[in-house]
Amino acid sequence: MWTVISVLVLGIIIGILGKWIAPKNRDNIPLWxxxxxxxxxxxxxxxISGLFGVGSTSGIDWMRLVISLVVAIIFxxxxxxxxxxxxxxxxxx
Numbered sequence: 001m002w003t004v005i006s007v008l009v010l011g012i013i014i015g016i017l018g019k020w021i022a023p024k025n026r027d028n029i030p031l032w033x034x035x036x037x038x039x040x041x042x043x044x045x046x047x048i049s050g051l052f053g054v055g056s057t058s059g060i061d062w063m064r065l066v067i068s069l070v071v072a073i074i075f076x077x078x079x080x081x082x083x084x085x086x087x088x089x090x091x092x093x
Contacts, residue, residue, distance in 0.1 A: 007039065007042055007043065008039060010038075010042050010065075010068070011035065011038040011039030011040075011041070011042045011043075012035050012038055012039075013038070014038040014041050014042055014045075014065075014068050014069055014072045015034045015035045015036070015037050015038020015039065015041065015072055015076070016034060016035075016038065017038075017069055017072070018034070018037060018038060018041060018069060018072035018073040018075065018076045019034045019037075019076050021069070021073055028080050028083065028084065029076065029079050029080050029083050033079050033083070034076060036079075037072055037075035037076045037079055038072050038075075040071075040072070040075055041068050041069070041071040041072025041073075041074075041075050042068045042072070044068075044071045044075075045064060045065075045067040045068025045069070045070070045071045045072070046064055046067075046068065048067050048071065049061075049063055049064045049067045049068075052067075054067075
């Protein structure tokens with residue numbers, strides 16, 4: 001149960017950090033989508049760090065956090081591009 005709660009909390013934090021770090025023209029998505037990108041970033045980041053052999057440590061797992069943050073930034077930028085394209089498609093029709 002704590003794992004689920006920690007992934008959600010960490011996902012919210014990572015998502016907001018990802019939105020903050022992403023280029024300003026790439027962060028025009030709603031807050032709920034930012035949080036989803038953060039949670040997905042944490043899950044995929046942990047999976048990727050497992051592939052690289054980054055094991056759990058007794059302290060803060062900095063490599064997992066950095067990988068998760070990078071993945072969340074990418075997700076925020078992709079979601080922003082998709083939202084912009086969707087908005088442009090609505091305007092043109």
